[in-house]
Amino acid sequence: xxxxxxxRKSLIRKCYDFELKTLGDHIRxxxxxxxxxxxEAAALLGVNAWTVHNWETGQRKPExxxxxxxxxxxxxxxxxVDEGTLAGRLVSKRRxxxxxxxxxxxxxxxxxxxxxxxxxxxxxxxxxxxxxxxxFLQ
Numbered sequence: 001x002x003x004x005x006x007x008r009k010s011l012i013r014k015c016y017d018f019e020l021k022t023l024g025d026h027i028r029x030x031x032x033x034x035x036x037x038x039x040e041a042a043a044l045l046g047v048n049a050w051t052v053h054n055w056e057t058g059q060r061k062p063e064x065x066x067x068x069x070x071x072x073x074x075x076x077x078x079x080x081v082d083e084g085t086l087a088g089r090l091v092s093k094r095r096x097x098x099x100x101x102x103x104x105x106x107x108x109x110x111x112x113x114x115x116x117x118x119x120x121x122x123x124x125x126x127x128x129x130x131x132x133x134x135x136f137l138q
Contacts, residue, residue, distance in 0.1 A: 026078040027070065028056040045069050065098040086133075087121045093137055094119075108132040 020026050031041045031052075038052045045052065046069060054060040062070060071077055077095075082088040094104045105115035110129060124130050 020078075022058055023062060023070070023078050024056045024058050026074055027052065030074050031056075041073075045073060064095070064100045067095045068098045071095075085121065086124070087119050089137055090115075090119050090133070104136070108136050 020029060027041070031038065034041075036044075037049075038056070039049045042049045042052045045066065047066070051060070055062055077092075081091045083092050090104075094101070097104075099107070101115050101119065102112045105112040108129075109132065114129070118124060118133070124133060
């Protein structure tokens, strides 16, 4: 009697085969691809396991100071911005440095509301502000 080779396919999705909607989804997928536990990921990220759990489940969002470490862990920017605009370059540089809008505004000596406006695409009206922004982006 001849025999036929049968290939089995699992009906169960791989645990990392899902649409990435949140930053927590990106973290969970990267952790699962690396086959590491939340505790091991936490050690790599410099946080505790509950923090990783809260990020992955969407109960909390990572604070801005963790963005540089998360980008390094993921190997890419999970929330890319258009760096073709001044607003995009400001957001990108601020995230790279792990600064909040308030911290970035204070670092160049402007009001936080002014900084927020720039990130939303408002024009920089004062020459002193332009020079300060150029220095920040260097």
